Amino acid sequence: xxxxxxxxxxxxxxxxxxxxxxxxxxxxxxxxxxxxxxxxxxxxxxxxxxxxxxxxxxxxxxxxxxxxxxxxxxxxxxxxxxxxxxxxxxxxxxxxxxxxxxxxxxxxxxxxxxxxxxxxxxxxxxx
Numbered sequence: 001x002x003x004x005x006x007x008x009x010x011x012x013x014x015x016x017x018x019x020x021x022x023x024x025x026x027x028x029x030x031x032x033x034x035x036x037x038x039x040x041x042x043x044x045x046x047x048x049x050x051x052x053x054x055x056x057x058x059x060x061x062x063x064x065x066x067x068x069x070x071x072x073x074x075x076x077x078x079x080x081x082x083x084x085x086x087x088x089x090x091x092x093x094x095x096x097x098x099x100x101x102x103x104x105x106x107x108x109x110x111x112x113x114x115x116x117x118x119x120x121x122x123x124x125x126x127x
Contacts, residue, residue: 022086029083036076043069060127070124077120081113 043061047054061069088109096102 022090026083026086029079029086032079033076033083036072036079039072056127059124070127073124074121077117077124081117085109085113 043058047058059069059073060067089106092102092105092109096105
């Protein structure tokens with residue numbers, strides 16, 4: 001009888017990749033958020049003053065008729081929403097055992113995140 005090694009580096013992993021895509025997505029969104037934080041800090045440092053007009057100019061900065069400030073802020077916020085969803089969903093899946101309660105918490109989390117995204121879009125794209 002042949003004994004197969006099914007652990008360690010030789011382990012056969014099939015199926016849903018056991019969270020690999022979520023792991024990669026969280027790392028990508030974290031990098032996007034870190035880069036946006038740097039861009040925002042540089043923008044704040046070169047801002048002439050802390051006035052409403054300065055903040056509005058920072059977020060409505062245009063490059064080749066493209067509202068770059070708004071696009072970057074939206075990309076960062078969508079990354080934040082996605083990053084938060086993966087993390088909170090994993091918390092609900094790991095620590096909430098009753099399926100009905102877990103589903104309710106996941107639905108409430110999705111509603112809150114989508115509502116936050118809609119509120120963000122209303123604010124940033126109204127500038």
